[in-house]
Amino acid sequence: MAGQMATTKVPEVRDITRIERIGAHSHIRGLGLDDALEPRQVSQGMVGQLASRRAAGVILEMIKDGHIAGRAVLIAGQPGTGKTAIAMGIAQSLGPDTPFTALAGSEIFSLEMSKTEALSQAFRKAIGVRIKEETEIIEGEVVEIQIDRPATGTGAKVGKLTLKTTEMETIYDLGNKMIESLSKEKVQAGDVITIDKATGKISKLGRSFTRARDYDAMGAQTQFVQCPEGELQKRKEVVHTVSLHEIDVINSRTQGFLALFSGDTGEIKSEVREQINAKVSEWREEGKAEIIPGVLFIDEVHMLDMECFSFLNRALESDLSPVLIMATNRGITRIRGTNYQSPHGIPIDLLDRLLIIATSPYTEKETRQILKIRCEEEDVELSEEAHTVLTRIGLETSLRYAIQLISTAGLVCRKRRGTEVQVEDIKRVYSLFLDESRSSQYMKEYQDSFLFNEAQTTQMDTS
């Protein structure tokens, strides 16, 4: 009997704690605006840049509204002034249902695909279609859930789930993924759940009324529901969001849906796209579908060349176009693919269509704040003096360099068994790693001893 009890209980989750890696912008959780779109000085990982954040907030409202298509925004500013951070902030505040596609300007240059094809795919990835589809779901009350682990501790787990309705009862075999998600959701006997058969998504509807007296201690949010009636498997209409690109891929191949996972999609014929557009507008007129214009973010937009810019000009005029956000750190420079100079390396006719948001360098106080946020994000403790020193470094070299020093200094500190990063640790890593200006200083001094120094080119051409 005791053994029986042990197997029916779902064991605590222990093997699926996901470790998220810390990226350059992982501390950003939104734009940090209040309801009146006024920026708070420090909020949601954002510091300073009040004017540009406010501007981004206005754009965000426009995107959320969803009526205006084909607007473009350019975020321009010096390196390390939070351009990408603002774009990430917009992405975070849009929520999961609005498509946000991010790419770097150089990503579109590929040998397998033409530049304009890559751009149109990116454009269509940023347009979502909310549509009803019929799926098969299993809905029932959990009678018993049994998960057996192999005695050796490794190998596949075996699971069984018994579900019932008021009329019937069925035993299901569980795959490994399903076992994991059942234990993650902490599903136990007496819960009423639905399982999407195609995706395996589990949702708990509540606890069955018949189990109402089982336990006295019950969370306030526990909801009691009736045991479902009729058959366990039902067909139900669910609403979900797919991007236009996904519909393109499904329709451009005979094997259909599988192509989404194989990665290699290749070029999609323009006839297919036209067909899809016609179909989508038909659905929209019939009220079957709703179009959600999302956001396409192109970082390092000066890497695009003249052809891409003229494509963008044209693509922005379509009514199936997302809001385009671009970012660049260039001043007046050559437009790629031409010999003309232009602000931000973008042709004037495209610039004319843009709303431009400027970011400005951070002040000392703001730099200090950002470093503090990053220290929390990277789990490094900084003493007060070390913080001041790091802020100075950030101001005199660059913010990115100062941020790089946080985790390295943290490591040095840990190696000497310290708990808090001191000024010595900062000094140590400052001497170990050169910043950009010290590195170029070094170059100038020792230029003669490097290889290939005869060719005295004036400057590297990166545009």
Next chain:
Amino acid sequence: MAVQSWAEQLKSSKKTALINSGKRKVHYLFADGKEMAEEYDLKTDDLIVRKWRCKSTLGAQGQWQIEVGESLTAAGASLDSELIKENCSCPVFMRKDTKTSFQWRIRNLPYPKEVFSVSVEPSERCCIIKTSNKKYYKKFSISDLDRCQLPLDCSALSFTHASNTLIISYKKPKEILTLEHELLKELKKLQGTSEGDGDCKTQ
């Protein structure tokens, strides 16, 4: 009448046929993009398999939905590819027609006959199997009658139970019998015309 409209649809569909391992296999492609495939026994002319496939709303190719006959994947499919699957001890529902009646067999039902009750629900156009011990419940429609828009008749329905299998029979109405007879004659003719298709005989 509706029988005619279904017969018309069948006639206008694009049909491909081949004979393979003692079975006559016919593939129908309808104007709305739906596909139907049937397999007949060559000797007895019994319908062995009928399955349907249609495209999803987004245009993806769907899976074959078995209407008559046994699904091939049920037996040996591994659990890895699927997230959740019915246990092999669970009842298996399948349709297997005879010449004069539609017949459904549900295996793995180890309960006495008194437990079961089968009824016709004319308003919902379906039949319902119920069990008094609340172990099995199934609602199913007779798609042949739905297609021809013929009424459901509870006197045509009967069921027996033997060796863990529940067998439900529904006597085919006259209209269906004549339609099936016509169709079979048509299909036999079709075989003669498409015999020249080289790519069909490769397997």
